[in-house]
Amino acid sequence: MSHDDEPPAARRRFLAQGAAAAAALLAGGQARSDEAAPPGIPEWMKTPGADVGSQTYGLPSRFEAGVIRNVPKGLPQYISASSRTPLQDLDGILTPNGLFYERHHGGIPDIDPARHRLMIHGLVDRPLVLTMDDLRRFPSESHIYFLECSGNPGFEAIKGRTASDLVGLVSCAEWTGVRLATVLAEAGLRPEARWVVAEGADSAAMTRSIPIAKCLDDALLVYSQNGERLRPQQGYPLRVLLPGFEGNMSVKWLRRLNVTAEPAYSREETAKYTDLMPDGTARQFTFVMEAKSIVTRPSGTQRIAPGFHEITGLAWSGRGRIRDVQVSTDAGRTWQDAALQAPVLSRALTRFRLPWTWDGTPTTIASRAIDETGYVQPSFSDLTAVRGLKSFYHNNAVVPWRIAADGEVVNGYA
Amino acid sequence: MSHDDEPPAARRRFLAQGAAAAAALLAGGQARSDEAAPPGIPEWMKTPGADVGSQTYGLPSRFEAGVIRNVPKGLPQYISASSRTPLQDLDGILTPNGLFYERHHGGIPDIDPARHRLMIHGLVDRPLVLTMDDLRRFPSESHIYFLECSGNPGFEAIKGRTASDLVGLVSCAEWTGVRLATVLAEAGLRPEARWVVAEGADSAAMTRSIPIAKCLDDALLVYSQNGERLRPQQGYPLRVLLPGFEGNMSVKWLRRLNVTAEPAYSREETAKYTDLMPDGTARQFTFVMEAKSIVTRPSGTQRIAPGFHEITGLAWSGRGRIRDVQVSTDAGRTWQDAALQAPVLSRALTRFRLPWTWDGTPTTIASRAIDETGYVQPSFSDLTAVRGLKSFYHNNAVVPWRIAADGEVVNGYA
Structure with a gap:
């Protein structure tokens, strides 16, 4: 069922039928006859406003200064931490890049894209070292996907106050890049390839193992988000994007893809990002974020x-x-x-x-x-x-x- | 035809079949054996990066400082002028709010949303004065629509150098708001209503006449763009959005809707925004932006x-x-x-x-x-x-x- 299927007339009837609803709408506001009290001319109509181009890269109104990422207070350090999207203040499905949630494990690196390289090696026929210009010459795709941290909210964090406190580690954007499958084909996968170990160029060298089936399906190497280049917080100049998988597998600041027969068993897939079950065993490699x-x-x-x-x-x-x-x-x-x-x-x-x-x-x-x-x-x-x-x-x-x-x-x- | 319909294998074959293409991809880059010259450890991996939350409202990388709105140089004044979206630097279909094109006729007003009012009067049964809180209580919708200035590029401007110079007065966003039809029904249209004259709260009191059929079809009163509240450059806190119609009819900083039997014949639909034809007559009310x-x-x-x-x-x-x-x-x-x-x-x-x-x-x-x-x-x-x-x-x-x-x-x- 979608609003698109519903003619405006249906909603007009909805408002008109529900006397309580219509009355409440009016009572909640300041509806009144304009003959009685038309709004005056506000001061912002009496003098010219700011110039065109006064912000060559625009920002929100000063009256929206409270709509910011939700950063936890009083942490011992902030290079491995998260900030949350203010979901309760947003409309529609897209998250503006300035409010996209963050989760970093070694801070946000300041990468010069001209010096950034992606190395593809391991179980491939032709190891490659690609520049950003190389990557932008491959055929591209754009898709709108959510990204969510698997610790959203964690089991003990359900005591938060706002929607952002509770599940603000989810955001959504239009991503553009090249299919990982296309780039892997360029390198030539060997038959024994089963995993691709992705490594970030942050100080944590964030490392996650991606099953080869996902790499050959809908995985992307993305360089743009919501039209413009990725923000530094989101992996500038290059990240993996694994639709539907837990967020930290979509490795940011991507510098290396090592094609292997076994997973890396990195810190972020053993000590962290596993699920301790009631019987004391740990459930590992829980990739998909459920509904x-x-x-x-x-x-x-x-x-x-x-x-x-x-x-x-x-x-x-x-x-x-x-x-x-x-x-x-x-x-x-x-x-x-x-x-x-x-x-x-x-x-x-x-x-x-x-x-x-x-x-x-x-x-x-x-x-x-x-x-x-x-x-x-x-x-x-x-x-x-x-x-x-x-x-x-x-x-x-x-x-x-x-x-x-x-x-x-x-x-x-x- | 869509990329979604095309399996990755098709593109793999495409790259593999075209020997010239594959060779060019490699020749254009720095592809080489990683045994021969693996990338070194860049300096941004050797020290921790910036803290989480160091930008509570994020901005692009400093290496993207050139991706900004395209502001014409040397104009006599900038309160009535335009800036263009850098289309050649963007991917996908969405325009980030910071790069959305601008066209203002009296500068950008700095409006306090708590003091902003929308008055609906004229040929209605119940004149209304609505606050932003009132408007946000109506049923809402979200849609992705382009917006384009009808002077994009003008007939003499085709001598520009970039895609932005030529047609940068077009952008695209996800808009959220209430159907204009819903709000007009609340006021109660009289049978003789044929036009709605929209007025902005800028110093130009930008005024355009909208045919009633469009008002009752897909016209929206929007308060959010790409998830967050409208930017001041785009009409904060409220604008009309007329899908497919020339941009300046989507009146920004909307303060008044006067329901009438005749159009207003305002400056922006007589002296400007009309098309002078070869026989010397002026074509008026050219609403729809053609393909x-x-x-x-x-x-x-x-x-x-x-x-x-x-x-x-x-x-x-x-x-x-x-x-x-x-x-x-x-x-x-x-x-x-x-x-x-x-x-x-x-x-x-x-x-x-x-x-x-x-x-x-x-x-x-x-x-x-x-x-x-x-x-x-x-x-x-x-x-x-x-x-x-x-x-x-x-x-x-x-x-x-x-x-x-x-x-x-x-x-x-x-």
């Missing part, structure tokens, strides 16, 4: 008045398209299908919306995503029944928001 | 070497989807279908690509767009045969790029 969703509006720290509201949020799945998002406004007793904004793209964020009139009674709202494989986003109790509480990564549980009598919205887990 | 395209790479001021290249560019139509883009590499004698990047969206920029091996012979390359109505982008001579040379606006002619023996790319009109 997930969150209501971003209304959400934690916001306050609502009784009357009409549009409940809206984001859903995504590492396995493909979102088929449905169900929203509950009665603490999970009943669920309604939300409208999905077209086009619904595979492994992109998907915007959902549901009209709702709040009667002022305290309640809990939540969303759950269902992807094209039929997988249903679990409740936290269903998830922990399988996974236990020793895990840190891969928590895709439903996020409930509790709404108090005064309209304050708080984390339903807190 | 157009441009090759962005290789394009003016770039220099190419013989060998494999991907020809790529952008196509768009105010009437709907792009059906086909044809590319000529022999000065218009023959045309080949380019691949279109999926999803091809209605009234969005569409990225096209064609693999090409340049043999070093001087030639001219160009693209022409065909939209879903069957309309074919005209040559400049076909266009001027109808329109003459007295026009300024609505030039959608084919742009040829001439490639010299040394690989320099120059404007084919120059």
